[in-house]
Amino acid sequence: MNRLWLLIALLGLVACQTAAPTAEFVPIEAQRRSTNSHGRGGTTHAHGRAADPAPPASPTEMPTAVPPTPLAPTMEPSPAPQTAVPATSIQWEAIASGFDTPVGLAHAGDERLFIVEQPGRIRLIQDGQVLATPFLDIANIVNDSANEQGLLGLAFHPEYGANGRFYVNYSGDNGETIIAEYGVSNDPNVADSTSGRILLTIPQPYGNHNGGQLAFGPDGYLYIGMGDGGSQNDPQNNAQNGASLLGKILRIDVNQEPYTIPDDNPFVGQNGVRGEIWAFGLRNPWRFSFDKLTGDLFIADVGQNEWEEISWQPAGIGGQNYGWRIYEGSQCYLDDCNTPNLTAPIAEYSHSGGHCSVTGGYMYRGTAVPALWGNYFLADYCSGAIWRLFPNPSTGAWDLAEVGRANFRIASFGEDVQGELYILSQNEGVVYRVRQ
Secondary structure (H helix, E strand, O other): OOOOOOOOOOOEEOOOOOOOOOOOOOOOOOOOOOOOOOOOOOOEOOOOOEOOOOOOOOOOOOOOOOOOOOOEEOOOOOOOOOOOOOOOOOEEEEEEOOOOOEEEEEOOOOOOEEEEEOOOEEEEEEOOEEOOOOOEEOOOOOOOOOOOOOEEEEEEOOOHHHHOEEEEEEEOOOOOEEEEEEEEOOOOOOEEEEEEEEEEEEOOOOOOOOOOOEEEOOOOOEEEEEOOOOOOOOOOOHHHOOOOOOOEEEEEEOOOOOOEOOOOOOOOOOOOOOOOEEEEOOOOEEEEEEOOOOOOEEEEEOOOOOEEEEEEEOOOOOOOEOOOOOEEOOEEOOOOOOOOOOOOOOEEEEOOOOOOOEEEEEEOOOOOOHHHOOOEEEEEOOOOEEEEEEEOOOOOOEEEEEEEEOOOOEEEEEEOOOOOEEEEEOOOOEEEEEEO
16 A cells, blocks of 8 residues: 555534534544645546536535534544454455446345345345346436446345335436435235335436435435536535535435425524535545444545545534535645635545545444454545544554455445445446455
8 A cells, every 4th residue: 555644633522412413513632734736637436427518616505503512522432342453464255256347236024135236127136146136127217327426325124024114316317416205015025116206306417426325324314325426626616515415414304205304404494594404514425334234324435636635524413614625635636725614534545556436334343253343344446545533542642554455346245134344346236245
């Protein structure tokens, strides 16, 4: 691994309180290295996908948040019930193949594995076998004409066993992001493809930076990852615009039609700011995940020219501004870099050494590989490097170290019902399981 830097920042944290907090943007307290020159060209970096030509930037004002209880700075993750040690290596083995551009893996609260294929199908692995009939096939309504468009996300309702409801994130005819609900048919291995109900449609100005992740949090709400709308340098400044849903993590309640906004979302009632917003200042969050044990949130955000980043959010605390396009990672990038109240990443790495685009993973909470417990794993799409992040109790920082190198394109990680980890090879169409 060549010239890999880990820049550590103090985050503002607070324990979950009885009353839901309103939002204050947590300041970046780490030193940032300012850079006076950045290439602004259309580099290929977001999982090998070339950015569209950038029109002139037109900044909009950052929304003002309603102040909450101040957050006390600490880097400590939520307490864990057993001792964890930094992982030194990671191994994997192929368990299934023949998939068409796999970009996601999910479970429905049982042993089955659901594989998301970008062209618009969800395939099913049951008892080690890939079933011939897709669980869901909506390829006829999914637009995957651009590299970052297609069927991108899948999440099963926490009460799926009782209600049979699940949610998908896909690109529509005009490239718009569509969040839709589907239901299972009388056959538990086949969804009812006619049951689709659209919850949310978000226009996309360009073909890239669509985000795509869906996940239910420990609170039972659906979280949605949205990119900044694409092109380069966020030309519409969507990530810093509270009136836009682009460049954000959204949080909605899907238990009422079409959906409702939780009362404790951080910007509820703030004039000019969408209530669905949970956090903002993101470029293209390519996979976020909740720690199964603590509920803490890890967000991998794809960089523009040089820096890939991982951000961390303590369980139940929203309202953070993660800084894009003001900063790329911890580096001053565009606009006023003296802007206060931003939240820095807990780790970042540069494009040196063939790296290009981060793929976020999971905090390992399985039992099959005890040496990995308590480590968060991520990868780079181009180089195949796999790193672990580990909270260092001596320094209060998150330590980043490479623990493996794949010879395939890692499009996504996955987690099964037991907390075991999987790695998806986009170019090979193979699902790998992390092993001892």
